[in-house]
Amino acid sequence: MKEENINFFQKVYEVAKVIPYGRVTSYGAIAKYLGAARSARMVGWAMNGSHNMPEVPAHRVVNRKGLLTGKHHFDGTNLMQQLLESEGIEVVDNQIMEFEKYFWDPFIELK
DNA sequence: ATTCTGACGTGGG
DNA sequence: CCCCACGCCAGAA
Numbered sequence: 001m002k003e004e005n006i007n008f009f010q011k012v013y014e015v016a017k018v019i020p021y022g023r024v025t026s027y028g029a030i031a032k033y034l035g036a037a038r039s040a041r042m043v044g045w046a047m048n049g050s051h052n053m054p055e056v057p058a059h060r061v062v063n064r065k066g067l068l069t070g071k072h073h074f075d076g077t078n079l080m081q082q083l084l085e086s087e088g089i090e091v092v093d094n095q096i097m098e099f100e101k102y103f104w105d106p107f108i109e110l111k
Numbered sequence: 112a113t114t115c116t117g118a119c120g121t122g123g124g
Numbered sequence: 125c126c127c128c129a130c131g132c133c134a135g136a137a
Binding site: 026027028031032039040041042043044045046047048058061062063064068069070071072073 | 117118119120121
């Protein structure tokens, strides 16, 4: 693992940690906020290593459509959805309802 | 070294 | 909104 990626990981976690309760954001938004240095795919890849970090709410990060594409990476098949629903977010068929309403943009909130 | 695969995004139709 | 092609970059085979 290269040094740059370590830094990239830290940045991703740093942004993810400040996502407010009951809000969500997208991989692309985070990647863009970080300068999109390695494209949005790397954000998802970075989340792979967030399992050891309880403070990183990976369930609040979805793709740009509000689809829970990464739910299979959680323990159960519906754990991610349950976590979101426990925060008051309605999820139907892996799709967040009123996604725009819950969307949290790092650019606007963090600046 | 080569090819495929993905927690993705954008742009054209 | 959907479908498709393309760009992206790190790992696995």
